[in-house]
Each structure stands twice: as C-alpha cells, then as structure tokens.
Amino acid sequence: MRLTTKGRFAVTAMLDLAISEVSSEGALKPVTLAGISERQDISLSYLEQLFSRLRRQGLVSSVRGPGGGYNLAKEKADISVSAIISAVDEDIDATQCGGKEDCHGTDGRCMTHDLWATLNFKILDYLSGVSLADMVDSQQDCDVEKVVFAARKSCDSNEEAVING
Amino acid sequence: MRLTTKGRFAVTAMLDLAISEVSSEGALKPVTLAGISERQDISLSYLEQLFSRLRRQGLVSSVRGPGGGYNLAKEKADISVSAIISAVDEDIDATQCGGKEDCHGTDGRCMTHDLWATLNFKILDYLSGVSLADMVDSQQDCDVEKVVFAARKSCDSNEEAVING
DNA sequence: TAATAATTGACTAAATTACTAGGTTATTAT
DNA sequence: ATAATAACCTAGTAATTTAGTCAATTATTA
Numbered sequence: 001m002r003l004t005t006k007g008r009f010a011v012t013a014m015l016d017l018a019i020s021e022v023s024s025e026g027a028l029k030p031v032t033l034a035g036i037s038e039r040q041d042i043s044l045s046y047l048e049q050l051f052s053r054l055r056r057q058g059l060v061s062s063v064r065g066p067g068g069g070y071n072l073a074k075e076k077a078d079i080s081v082s083a084i085i086s087a088v089d090e091d092i093d094a095t096q097c098g099g100k101e102d103c104h105g106t107d108g109r110c111m112t113h114d115l116w117a118t119l120n121f122k123i124l125d126y127l128s129g130v131s132l133a134d135m136v137d138s139q140q141d142c143d144v145e146k147v148v149f150a151a152r153k154s155c156d157s158n159e160e161a162v163i164n165g
Numbered sequence: 166m167r168l169t170t171k172g173r174f175a176v177t178a179m180l181d182l183a184i185s186e187v188s189s190e191g192a193l194k195p196v197t198l199a200g201i202s203e204r205q206d207i208s209l210s211y212l213e214q215l216f217s218r219l220r221r222q223g224l225v226s227s228v229r230g231p232g233g234g235y236n237l238a239k240e241k242a243d244i245s246v247s248a249i250i251s252a253v254d255e256d257i258d259a260t261q262c263g264g265k266e267d268c269h270g271t272d273g274r275c276m277t278h279d280l281w282a283t284l285n286f287k288i289l290d291y292l293s294g295v296s297l298a299d300m301v302d303s304q305q306d307c308d309v310e311k312v313v314f315a316a317r318k319s320c321d322s323n324e325e326a327v328i329n330g
Numbered sequence: 331t332a333a334t335a336a337t338t339g340a341c342t343a344a345a346t347t348a349c350t351a352g353g354t355t356a357t358t359a360t
Numbered sequence: 361a362t363a364a365t366a367a368c369c370t371a372g373t374a375a376t377t378t379a380g381t382c383a384a385t386t387a388t389t390a
Binding site for chain 3: 004005006009042043044045046049063064065066067068090
Binding site for chain 3: 169195197198199213216217220227228229230231232233234235
C-alpha cells in the first residue's frame with residue numbers, strides 16, 4: 001500500500017464517476033474523461049493513464065465513440081478505496097532484502113521488516129472496508145462545508161482524534 | 166497523510182530504536198544511527214535527515230558524543246505511527262484549488278475534494294491509534310515467519326481480508 | 331587531547347509523478 | 361460514406377520527491 005497524490009487523483013476521479021453516472025433518468029450514462037478532467041482539474045492524458053489501469057483491474061468499463069465514456073464495472077458498494085489505490089499505485093517495496101531466506105533471524109533487521117509488513121497489511125485491510133458507496137452516502141448526511149473548514153471533523157467519526165500526536 | 170517508502174524507513178527505524186534501546190539492565194541506552202543503519206540497511210545520512218525531523222517533532226531525544234545516540238522522547242505507547250509518518254512526510258496537498266472560497270458549490274469538483282479530505286482524515290485517525298508499543302507487543306505473541314510467508318495473515322486481525330477487492 | 335557521534339548544509343543520482351504531444355481505433359450521427 | 365466523438369496507445373519530458381554522498385562543525389566522553 002502506497003498513498004500519494006496519484007492515488008488521490010484516482011479516488012477523486014472514481015468518486016466523480018460514481019456521482020456523475022447517475023443521470024436524471026434511471027439509466028447509467030457513460031461519463032467522459034474530458035468531463036472528469038474539467039470538473040476535477042486533472043489533465044486528460046493523465047486520467048487516460050489512470051483509467052487504463054482501472055479498466056484492466058476490472059473497476060470500470062468503457063464505451064467507445066460518441067456518447068461513450070466510462071461506467072463503474074461493479075456496484076459502488078463493491079469498489080473499495082484500497083482497490084482503486086492498488087490499481088494505480090505500485091505496491092510499496094516491502095523489504096530491502098526481498099524475501100530471501102537468509103534474512104529471518106531474530107536480529108533487529110527482519111523483526112522490524114515483519115512488523116512493517118503487518119502494519120502495511122492492516123492499513124490495506126482498513127481501506128478495503130471503505131467503499132465508494134460509503135463515501136458517497138456519508139456525504140449526503142453531512143454539511144460538506146464543515147468538513148473542510150471546521151477543523152476537519154469527520155462526518156461519521158465524531159470524536160476529536162489527535163493529529164500529529 | 167502520505168504513505169511512501171520514506172515513511173516506511175522512518176517507522177522501521179523507530180521500531181528498531183524502540184527494540185534496541187532496551188538494554189540488558191533496566192536503563193535505556195542511546196542507540197546510534199550507525200547501528201540502525203547497519204541493522205536496517207538504511208544509509209546513515211538518510212537516517213540523519215529523518216531523525217533531524219523526528220527530533221524537531223519531539224519524538225526522539227539525542228545524546229551527543231561517545232556513548233551517545235538517540236532515545237525515544239516519549240513512552241512507546243504515546244508514539245503513534247501517524248506521528249512518525251507525519252514528521253518525515255510533507256502532508257499530501259489536499260486540493261487543486263487550495264482552500265479558495267470560490268470553489269464550494271455543489272458541483273462535482275469540491276464535493277469530491279471534500280470526500281477525499283474526509284477519507285484522508287479517517288486514515289490519519291486510524292493510524293494515530295496504532296502505537297510503537299502496539300507493534301512491538303504484537304510481535305511477541307506471533308510467529309514472525311508466518312506473517313511474511315503465510316499469505317500475510319495479520320497477527321491480531323485473524324480474519325481473511327479481501328485484498329485488491 | 332583524541333575519539334565519538336550528533337548536527338548542519340550543499341549538492342547529486344535515481345525514481346516517481348504529472349503532464350504533453352501525436353497518433354489509432356471503434357462507434358455514432360449526419 | 362463521412363465526420364465527429366471519445367476511448368486507447370506510445371513516447372517523451374518537466375517537475376518533484378526520494379535516497380544518497382560529501383564535507384564540514386559541535387558537543388561530549390574517555
């Protein structure tokens with residue numbers, strides 16, 4: 001698991017897609033990358049690169065030609081944030097020593113490697129529990145302005161978490 | 166919150182420090198960066214850069230001269246993983262539009278920005294709940310080999326989490 | 331006084347990110 | 361058919377970040 005602006009762009013674009021594909025009628029209209037590009041201020045070609053990966057991972061489906069674009073390939077509830085980030089970000093290289101067998105004593109080295117691997121897994125585990133549906137839904141019960149300006153209080157976790165501490 | 170190899174190095178080094186500073190007697194001996202460098206295979210100068218930040222953030226304290234080195238500045242239980250990562254990684258830039266007031270309609274743009282901000286906060290919130298003590302402790306009840314090789318089963322979350330799905 | 335080890339700053343190679351440019355292919359509407 | 365649309369693909373590149381080297385200085389201990 002790696003968390004950079006690249007992953008942020010991908011999640012943002014997928015959120016835009018999830019919101020935009022719901023047309024006034026019941027049907028789901030394909031959403032163009034040009035539209036996402038304009039709304040989210042992300043370069044079109046960069047989006048093409050990201051969606052190429054998202055499509056190969058089976059997260060979105062494409063329709064070519066006029067009126068074409070992208071749709072979610074699954075239910076919003078079945079697309080996790082971790083899946084989106086994993087699709088566009090290469091995995092963080094876990095260890096300096098790869099997975100070599102000569103590196104498994106009880107010495108400091110691989111003890112910490114293993115601890116990191118465990119933490120890494122837990123983060124992945126946590127983010128796999130957050131879906132696009134969760135994010136879109138939570139937005140509806142929540143004053144959006146407040147999220148950004150009022151000391152970043154999360155919508156559905158109302159406790160004051162300690163940041164940087 | 167940003168999660169890269171840089172943060173991994175910092176967490177790894179801090180874990181090494183937490184484990185290494187416990188000497189055979191009761192007293193806490195300072196740990197040299199040269200030692201961490203050798204055990205964890207991280208360049209000494211890079212460690213110096215990282216620990217410069219960790220020290221300024223009050224996570225470690227330093228002792229100069231022979232026999233000197235670094236100690237944790239707080240209890241292991243009071244040092245969270247998020248604090249370590251935040252200390253060495255610049256915050257991910259949250260929005261393309263900064264925090265400008267002209268960017269808060271109900272249009273797609275800032276809706277997704279706000280959703281991202283919320284998710285970002287939740288990740289930070291989660292990682293602020295994991296301390297060095299948690300990680301060091303969990304390692305003791307757990308077959309370390311298995312963590313790495315047996316399909317990455319986490320020590321303290323025994324359920325099979327869906328990866329990339 | 332010599333050795334140790336943190337501390338600082340400037341500089342650099344490598345990797346990643348974000349983007350540009352220029353095409354091709356499939357599909358729809360005219 | 362033809363033109364317009366929009367996905368799809370490849371190569372290249374500027375900007376940024378990561379990871380590291382090198383060369384000093386300062387505080388402390390033996």
